[in-house]
Each structure stands twice: as C-alpha cells, then as structure tokens.
Amino acid sequence: HARMMPMARSEMLRTVEQAGLRAMIKQTGTLDLYDSEASLNAASDDWQAKLKAGFEFQRVGRDEIDSLQPGLAPQFRHGIFTPSGLQVSDPLEFTQALFSNAMSRGASLRIGEVVRIEPINDGARVILADGAVFEAKTVVLAGGAWSKKIVTGLGDHAPLETERGYNTTLPPGAFPLHRQLYFNDHGFVVTPLSSGIRVGGAVELGGLKLAPNYKRSEAMLTKAKSFLPDLKTEGGRQWMGFRPSMPDCLPVISASTASPAIIYAFGHGHLGLTQSAATGRLVADIAARREPALDVEPYSISRFR
Numbered sequence: 001h002a003r004m005m006p007m008a009r010s011e012m013l014r015t016v017e018q019a020g021l022r023a024m025i026k027q028t029g030t031l032d033l034y035d036s037e038a039s040l041n042a043a044s045d046d047w048q049a050k051l052k053a054g055f056e057f058q059r060v061g062r063d064e065i066d067s068l069q070p071g072l073a074p075q076f077r078h079g080i081f082t083p084s085g086l087q088v089s090d091p092l093e094f095t096q097a098l099f100s101n102a103m104s105r106g107a108s109l110r111i112g113e114v115v116r117i118e119p120i121n122d123g124a125r126v127i128l129a130d131g132a133v134f135e136a137k138t139v140v141l142a143g144g145a146w147s148k149k150i151v152t153g154l155g156d157h158a159p160l161e162t163e164r165g166y167n168t169t170l171p172p173g174a175f176p177l178h179r180q181l182y183f184n185d186h187g188f189v190v191t192p193l194s195s196g197i198r199v200g201g202a203v204e205l206g207g208l209k210l211a212p213n214y215k216r217s218e219a220m221l222t223k224a225k226s227f228l229p230d231l232k233t234e235g236g237r238q239w240m241g242f243r244p245s246m247p248d249c250l251p252v253i254s255a256s257t258a259s260p261a262i263i264y265a266f267g268h269g270h271l272g273l274t275q276s277a278a279t280g281r282l283v284a285d286i287a288a289r290r291e292p293a294l295d296v297e298p299y300s301i302s303r304f305r
Ligand SMILES: Cc1cc2nc3c(=O)[nH]c(=O)nc-3n(C[C@H](O)[C@H](O)[C@H](O)COP(=O)(O)OP(=O)(O)OC[C@H]3O[C@@H](n4cnc5c(N)ncnc54)[C@H](O)[C@@H]3O)c2cc1C
Pocket: 112, 113, 114, 115, 142, 143, 144, 145, 146, 147, 164, 165, 166, 167, 200, 201, 240, 241, 242, 243, 244, 265, 266, 267, 268, 269, 270, 271, 272, 273, 274, 275
C-alpha cells in the first residue's frame, strides 16, 4: 500500500476538484489511540512503515489528546496524531455526488445482475441474468467481494474473500467529535460524518451469504460509550458491509488473461474508498494501453497462479 498511498491522495484530490466536490473532503487529521504505552510501542513497525511511505505524524500524550478531542476516558494517554488525514463528509453522500457528476458528463446507468463476461473480437460482451447482452470496447469488472465467479468464468484465479465489517451511525448530536478516532487496541473507529457519528470496524470472515450478526455493532457501541462516556447511544442505525479482500492485502487492478479488453478492479479490502480514484486512474491507463501512472505488476491477476 505504501506505493499507492501518495497517488491515492493526489488522484482523489484531483478527482474531487474536477467534479466540484472539494468541500466534501476534510483534512481534520486522524487520532490513533492506544490503551497503554506498551501497545503503542508494539505498533512501532506499522508507524515506521508509514514514515517510510511519507506519512507525517506525531506522538501525543494526554494533554495533547485532550485538546485534540475532549471527553475521552482517562486510560487514553498514548496516541499518534496524523494532521494530514483526510476524510469524506459521508461515504454515501460522496458516492452519490460522484455518481451525479458522472451522469452530468454523459455516463448512463443500467442496473442488472451480470452473470458472465466474454471476450469478443473487438472488445467484450456482458451477459445479464435477465438475458440482456451488452457489447463494449472495454469492460471493467468492479464487483467488489462478488467478483470471483465472473473471474473464474474467464479462466482466471482470484482467491478473493470477504472481511465483513459492522457499524452503527448515531444521530449527528450524539457527541461533539472533532475528528476520526482510531481505537487501535479494539479494532474500531469513531468518525464524525454529515449523517451522524459512526462507530464501526470489526472483521468477520463469514462469506457472502451468512446473515449479519449485529451483536458486533452493539459490542463496538458499548465499548465506544465506555471510551467516550458522554456519547449518546440512542437512535442508531446498524449496518454490515462486505470488504473485498485478497490474501496479500493488495487489490487486483489488471487486464484479464482472457482479453486486454476486460479489466479487473476489485479486492481493495479496507481501503476501497481511499484508493478509488487511484484505481480509476490505473484502470484508465490500462484501458488506453498506455504506461500506467504506477507499476501495476503487484496488482496483476496472475500473481496467484
Ligand atoms: C465497516 C466498513 C468500514 C470501511 N471503512 C473504510 C474506510 O474508512 N476507508 C476505505 O477506504 N474503505 C473502507 N471500507 C472498505 C470499502 O468499503 C471497500 O473497500 C469498497 O467499498 C470496495 O469498493 P468496490 O467498488 O470494489 O466494491 P463494492 O463497494 O462492494 O461495490 C461492488 C458493487 O458491485 C455490485 N455487483 C457485485 N456483483 C455484481 C453482479 N454480478 N452484477 C452486477 N453488479 C454486481 C454490487 O452490488 C456492488 O454495488 C470499509 C468497509 C466496511 C465494511
């Protein structure tokens, strides 16, 4: 990820400027919190890797933590503040705004279940469950955690799994949250969004069909309340989502082996929103058959053969 992160940032900022959505990206910085000095020290390899990747951050003690975010429980005396951290106003609102922008530039939408993609002479064919067929010069498969079946149908191998995640979005007045807080010893994050205060995280290896277990959302909310004692926990909306994850934690951004006209873009795991604009750029480069802005070999579909 270290290779892609600078590009993730620059391409995201370029994309939102172009789409007139700059106001939806805020640089409030992120605050990573640890239960003890020992657990912060245990994470030092991660922070060294971030340093090497160009991240700038500072270690903070209780006084600085208090000024960055008042109202935290007393055990949080060790943290790291990353001032350059960006976040979107709200993922749904942001995605819908990008969608509207694409439509205003001539995109069109057809909703349907894709069952197969096939190479043809001058491009590719997409077959829907209702029998409809589309042909195009280039087809991009960006089916998230559901991409595997179609990839297999094209003769490629993608050991794609889903890391299911959970959250609860509380009403906007639930807590005066200044910025995103990472509770790193507990695997969840509390984020201020335009739609409310989101308490989310967790990793569940439950596949695509298992019913959601919202006890996971509840467990994170209970912990959040003990970490932020003034958090109002009433009126929340629970959600479960499917992170599309590869065993080496890198996405697949690659032409298929079946045809250069079929391009894969999936498997971004925990970072699909962060890396979305960079992925779009790389897909465009592959589609135009020009030198990609970043070496895409590590993201090749062939790496698991
Ligand atoms: C709790 C949680 C928190 C997260 N937090 C962050 C975060 O802070 N930052 C970040 O960068 N990322 C985060 N992620 C990860 C991020 O949400 C994913 O990486 C991202 O959504 C993947 O995008 P995608 O477009 O590849 O797949 P998806 O968003 O899953 O979209 C795939 C789409 O393809 C459609 N589809 C699938 N199969 C077919 C088919 N056969 N025919 C037609 N359509 C099909 C699906 O319906 C879906 O709309 C989080 C995820 C979860 C669950």
